[in-house]
Structures are given as C-alpha cells and as structure tokens.
C-alpha cells in the first residue's frame with residue numbers, strides 16, 4: 001500500500017508548541033505593566049508579517065517578541081528587558097527535546113518495512129540541532145528541512161526519492177502543512193492533533209475520505225497500517 005511514510009517533527013514526534021506558549025507567558029509578564037490584553041494578538045500579527053522575511057522558528061519568534069514589545073510600549077521597553085527576551089530565545093534553542101509518547105517504539109517498528117522521511121519546515125540550524133538532540137535521526141532514511149510545506153515542496157521530495165504520491169503517507173499535526181498539500185497531491189495523510197494549535201496553522205479538517213485519517217497518538221499507526229495492508233491485499 002505504502003512505500004514511504006513522511007513524519008512531521010514539531011508536535012508530531014516531540015513537544016514544541018508548549019515551549020512557545022511557556023515563553024509567550026513569560027513575555028506577557030514583561031509587558032504586564034504596559035498593555036497585557038494586547039500582547040497575544042499583537043504578537044501573532046507581528047509573527048505573521050515577519051514569517052515572509054524571517055521564516056519559521058525560534059529566531060523569528062524572538063525578533064517578533066522584540067518588535068511587539070517596542071510597539072506596545074511605544075518605544076519605552078528597556079535594554080534590560082530586551083535582553084531578557086533574547087535570553088528566552090537562548091533557553092528555547094537549548095531546551096531538552098521531549099519526545100511524544102509511542103514515538104520511538106513506532107519508528108523502530110516501521111523502519112524495517114518502509115522508507116521513513118522526516119519532513120519539517122523551519123530554520124535550518126534550529127531544526128538540525130533539534131533532530132540531533134532528539135536521538136531519532138537514525139530511524140530516518142532522509143531528513144528534509146524545507147521552508148514551506150506546500151505541494152511543489154512535497155512533490156520535489158517524492159521525486160528525489162522516486163516515490164509515487166499514491167504510495168506515500170504523511171503523518172502530522174498540522175492540517176495546513178501536513179495534510180492538505182499531501183491530499184491534493186494524491187497521497188494519504190494521517191492527522192494526529194496536538195494539545196495546542198498555533199493560530200497561524202489553523203485550518204479546517206478535510207471531509208472524510210479514504211485518504212484522510214485521524215488518530216489520537218502515534219502508537220495507533222502500526223495497527224492501522226496493518227488493516228490497510230489487509231484491505232488492499
């Protein structure tokens with residue numbers, strides 16, 4: 001049924017968004033004297049605007065926090081406070097990687113039967129060090145770090161590995177990045193929602209079809225794959 005399985009990394013294999021929400025809470029603390037109610041909305045607007053220039057990742061997030069703090073304090077933020085924001089970024093970049101449940105067992109089980117690809121978007125250094133710290137690199141035949149997860153980007157990866165879209169399964173927590181482009185291309189997608197959704201990645205779920213499946217955790221993947229193999233003989 002499938003030759004290759006692609007896995008998203010952040011919030012599919014390890015916790016990530018949690019780190020951003022925890023940092024955002026500390027950031028709200030810095031601005032609590034100024035405009036606490038506006039922080040979340042202003043930060044999201046700034047992040048969206050900056051994505052085009054700075055891309056995804058922690059460095060872009062830090063720059064967006066600094067920009068937001070300057071705007072909300074009308075230039076009154078102190079050098080010390082900006083330094084604190086930069087320290088948040090340093091802490092995030094070196095934070096230990098916490099794998100989600102069932103990840104290691106599942107990859108270990110699947111690696112013998114499928115080509116496994118790690119497909120993630122974001123800042124290159126940021127993602128490379130996270131993958132190294134996760135200890136999961138050896139399970140993957142290839143690691144693809146791309147700037148945007150859209151149809152041409154997925155197509156390029158499949159072409160490179162000579163995989164037919166019909167024989168490709170993608171697993172991830174983002175409807176917009178991991179599910180919709182893969183379905184559009186003719187592949188199959190498994191959606192495993194994470195406890196927190198980044199507002200920018202929010203998109204409505206596709207209608208039910210044979211190519212779209214939802215699970216609550218990665219440990220359910222091997223069992224589901226077995227039933228798929230039986231169905232298709």
Ligand SMILES: [Mg+2]
Nearest residue numbers: 008010011173
């Ligand atoms: Mg993700």
